[in-house]
Amino acid sequence: MSRLAILGARLVDPASGRDEIGDVLVENGKIAALGAGIFADGIPEGTENIEADGLVLAPGLIDMRVVTGEPGTEHKETLASAGRAAAAGGVTTMVVMPQTNPVIEDISLVDHIRRSGRENSPVNVLIAGALTKGLNAEEMTELGLMSDAGAVMFSNGDTPISDTRLMRRIMAYSSTFNALIAHRPMDPYLSQGSCAHESDYSSRLGLPAAPAVSERIIAERDIALAELTGGRTLLDLISSEETLPAIRRAKARDLEVAASVSINHLALNEMDIGDYRSFAKLDPPLRTENDRKALLNAIDDGTIDVIVSSHDPRPAGEKRRPFAEASAGAVGLEILLSAGLTLVADGQMDLMAFLAAVTCNPAALLGLEQGNLEEGAPADLILFDAGAPWLCDAEMLASKSKNTPFDGRHMQGKAVMTICNGKIVFERRTTAN
Amino acid sequence: MSNPLASKALNLQHLLAISDLNRPNIEFLLDLGEKYLDLSVQKGPAIKILAGKTLINLFFENSTRTEKSFELAGRRLGADVISMAIARSSVAKGETLLDTAATLNAMNPDLLVIRHGASGAPALLAQKVSCPVINAGDGTHEHPTQALLDALTLRNRLGQLDGLRVAICGDILHSRVARSNVQLLNILGCEVRLVGPTTLLPADADRWGVEVFHDMQSGLKGCDVIMMLRLQLERMAGSFVPSKREYFHFYGLDRTKLDYAKPDALVMHPGPMNRGVEISSDIADDPDVSLITRQVETGVAMRMAILHGLADANPGGVS
Numbered sequence: 001m002s003r004l005a006i007l008g009a010r011l012v013d014p015a016s017g018r019d020e021i022g023d024v025l026v027e028n029g030k031i032a033a034l035g036a037g038i039f040a041d042g043i044p045e046g047t048e049n050i051e052a053d054g055l056v057l058a059p060g061l062i063d064m065r066v067v068t069g070e071p072g073t074e075h076k077e078t079l080a081s082a083g084r085a086a087a088a089g090g091v092t093t094m095v096v097m098p099q100t101n102p103v104i105e106d107i108s109l110v111d112h113i114r115r116s117g118r119e120n121s122p123v124n125v126l127i128a129g130a131l132t133k134g135l136n137a138e139e140m141t142e143l144g145l146m147s148d149a150g151a152v153m154f155s156n157g158d159t160p161i162s163d164t165r166l167m168r169r170i171m172a173y174s175s176t177f178n179a180l181i182a183h184r185p186m187d188p189y190l191s192q193g194s195c196a197h198e199s200d201y202s203s204r205l206g207l208p209a210a211p212a213v214s215e216r217i218i219a220e221r222d223i224a225l226a227e228l229t230g231g232r233t234l235l236d237l238i239s240s241e242e243t244l245p246a247i248r249r250a251k252a253r254d255l256e257v258a259a260s261v262s263i264n265h266l267a268l269n270e271m272d273i274g275d276y277r278s279f280a281k282l283d284p285p286l287r288t289e290n291d292r293k294a295l296l297n298a299i300d301d302g303t304i305d306v307i308v309s310s311h312d313p314r315p316a317g318e319k320r321r322p323f324a325e326a327s328a329g330a331v332g333l334e335i336l337l338s339a340g341l342t343l344v345a346d347g348q349m350d351l352m353a354f355l356a357a358v359t360c361n362p363a364a365l366l367g368l369e370q371g372n373l374e375e376g377a378p379a380d381l382i383l384f385d386a387g388a389p390w391l392c393d394a395e396m397l398a399s400k401s402k403n404t405p406f407d408g409r410h411m412q413g414k415a416v417m418t419i420c421n422g423k424i425v426f427e428r429r430t431t432a433n
Numbered sequence: 434m435s436n437p438l439a440s441k442a443l444n445l446q447h448l449l450a451i452s453d454l455n456r457p458n459i460e461f462l463l464d465l466g467e468k469y470l471d472l473s474v475q476k477g478p479a480i481k482i483l484a485g486k487t488l489i490n491l492f493f494e495n496s497t498r499t500e501k502s503f504e505l506a507g508r509r510l511g512a513d514v515i516s517m518a519i520a521r522s523s524v525a526k527g528e529t530l531l532d533t534a535a536t537l538n539a540m541n542p543d544l545l546v547i548r549h550g551a552s553g554a555p556a557l558l559a560q561k562v563s564c565p566v567i568n569a570g571d572g573t574h575e576h577p578t579q580a581l582l583d584a585l586t587l588r589n590r591l592g593q594l595d596g597l598r599v600a601i602c603g604d605i606l607h608s609r610v611a612r613s614n615v616q617l618l619n620i621l622g623c624e625v626r627l628v629g630p631t632t633l634l635p636a637d638a639d640r641w642g643v644e645v646f647h648d649m650q651s652g653l654k655g656c657d658v659i660m661m662l663r664l665q666l667e668r669m670a671g672s673f674v675p676s677k678r679e680y681f682h683f684y685g686l687d688r689t690k691l692d693y694a695k696p697d698a699l700v701m702h703p704g705p706m707n708r709g710v711e712i713s714s715d716i717a718d719d720p721d722v723s724l725i726t727r728q729v730e731t732g733v734a735m736r737m738a739i740l741h742g743l744a745d746a747n748p749g750g751v752s
Contacts, residue, residue, distance in 0.1 A: 140672040142679040169672045172631040176647040176683075229631065 005043050009052030014356035015372035026379040029422035059371050060092025060380035062362040065308035072101025077313040077400045083121025085398040087426035089334035090415035092123045092380035098130035099157035105130040105141045107149040122425035131156040147177045152366045155182040162188050171231030182234040185219035195324045197270050197287040212240035219243045223250045226257050235259040239284035241294035247303050262310035267339045278319050278326035280405040300353045307357040309336040313401030331399045341413025379422040386413045443742040446751045447559045447566045450575045451616040465738035466585045481511025482741050486543035490516040493549040499569050503546045506736035534561040563750045565743040573607050580613035582735035586728050595622035602628040603662035603711050606635050610703045628652030632673040653693040660701045661712050677710050687713040
């Protein structure tokens with residue numbers, strides 16, 4: 001029997017609202033006991049002790065949007081390298097997206113990735129199956145068989161489904177299996193050929209841009225379809241203030257609609273693409289400071305349920321190009337926690353609201369038993385130093401690809417230890433770097 | 434009703450939809466059908482009730498079994514039967530349905546059987562001709578003679594339908610058989626269930642007097658009868674369902690799913706079957722559970738009863 005005792009931690013659990021100094025006992029991969037004074041009668045024999053010394057102990061992060069290059073483009077990222085990056089970033093469960101080569105669209109791929117994840121990644125790997133064959137946005141995939149094979153949600157990657165009738169059928173069909181359908185709200189015609197947010201700033205830069213309503217139009221459509229079909233929908237990667245009233249109305253009517261935002265859109269705005277910094281080229285594009293503030297409010301008031309890393313590894317060759325030609329995307333598995341804690345330290349976001357959006361909220365959407373600190377729950381835990389200052393150096397990232405707009409930025413807060421299924425999968429030697 | 438072969442109890446001009454029928458009419462037709470199930474009566478009726486009469490089979494959609502079933506029924510009753518496959522005829526030359534109706538009416542038929550790809554086409558035709566019209570399937574609307582023959586098949590096998598729990602499974606959305614059967618089985622006192630993926634069930638089907646299920650396990654629980662429907666293979670391209678194998682996995686009737694129903698449950702299918710898509714061969718061919726061949730056999734008798742009843746009830750045509 002393997003036992004681990006974490007002593008003197010600040011236990012923060014957004015699922016229960018718990019925030020207190022206490023200890024945790026981990027036995028056989030599960031949380032056996034937690035709270036103040038659980039070791040009043042002494043610590044059991046043969047237990048490995050970890051002195052937390054006031055560090056925050058929280059559930060491990062669940063990242064619902066991770067792109068890897070396995071299979072197909074392993075030079076960008078493998079499940080093993082993404083898993084190491086996740087562990088270093090306090091992420092204990094990652095949902096990998098279907099935009100691989102071949103696309104994750106049948107049960108054999110689902111099975112293959114589950115197995116590879118189990119064997120090669122130190123953290124849990126879950127799978128988002130493709131919604132349409134080859135992500136062509138034309139024909140539905142075998143959603144039911146993939147659900148049975150273990151896919152936890154479905155997504156069409158970054159390719160929006162413009163055919164409303166197809167989207168209706170997908171939502172209706174998936175409701176039979178109560179599957180979660182993630183879809184990028186973006187009007188492909190309105191956004192065609194654009195690489196920036198339509199604003200005064202992007203027009204000065206002379207960049208082809210798309211208006212924020214491109215997102216709102218399809219978000220409103222998908223909400224209407226969710227109402228029509230009873231399908232469970234995740235509005236994937238909300239980036240604009242424009243879209244938020246529609247989500248609030250949907251939630252007020254108790255529709256099965258949830259929304260996610262990337263950490264990049266909470267921490268950065270369109271000014272970050274100044275000087276044509278292609279490492280800040282993202283999809284959806286970074287928007288205005290007003291949008292960013294509205295998104296932060298939407299986390300605090302629960303309009304947006306989930307924060308994701310939107311981890312999207314790109315080799316330097318794809319990024320170091322003229323802005324319009326460069327690939328969009330940034331790695332984020334090692335950024336998510338720290339960038340979130342930096343916003344918390346700045347007073348821009350509430351700690352409990354942030355942690356809920358990366359632990360218990362995604363767990364609830366995916367139907368996982370992870371994401372909380374309860375007796376009997378899987379021991380997926382992180383210890384982090386909420387105030388530790390550090391300088392982000394892209395070259396120090398564990399990801400195979402180093403494309404991050406946070407390179408050279410001062411950050412506050414980082415993971416010190418990551419425990420997955422009761423095993424220590426990451427431990428930082430010192431908190432300084 | 435004591436001798437339905439001689440009775441004129443049927444009060445009906447056309448058979449366009451189950452809603453044209455009331456319970457006495459239905460019982461009358463089923464009783465008459467029962468008589469014609471006796472092969473000696475069917476092949477050598479005492480009176481050739483349609484002798485000297487003309488039956489026109491008007492098929493705008495290809496069909497083998499329904500067309501031949503009506504043809505045989507008409508001939509066994511002594512009628513002159515003309516079968517017209519319009520798909521290969523004048524409509525191809527641009528004639529409208531009403532033009533065709535006027536042309537046919539000028540030939541003074543005594544009974545008209547029509548199948549058409551458009552819902553409501555038989556009703557339109559019925560307004561323009563002066564003989565009884567029988568709907569042999571219109572679009573995704575109704576197929577009343579199929580429902581009647583299904584009811585007769587069940588009554589003949591089980592004695593009565595009252596209180597039976599019947600699950601109709603598969604592509605309800607595009608099925609005229611399902612629409613007719615739901616109404617007829619409800620009138621006859623059955624508890625009707627619809628089972629299929631959300632994409633193949635009509636919106637608000639729960640208002641049809643049925644219980645709706647999306648999985649076979651709960652849908653088939655306690656069922657006496659399972660009616661499987663044909664899945665048109667072009668439904669894959671329309672993304673109603675992703676693939677044949679996924680459809681069979683969740684909705685195809687195999688031994689495992691059959692075991693969810695009552696131990697002595699019976700299986701029906703209006704045909705033609707897609708083996709391995711909506712039904713496995715070992716069930717389709719198992720004489721202990723499958724009524725599928727029996728349905729075809731009953732079809733001729735039931736259609737004789739319908740032709741007989743309508744001709745008898747409207748000796749001078751309809752106005």
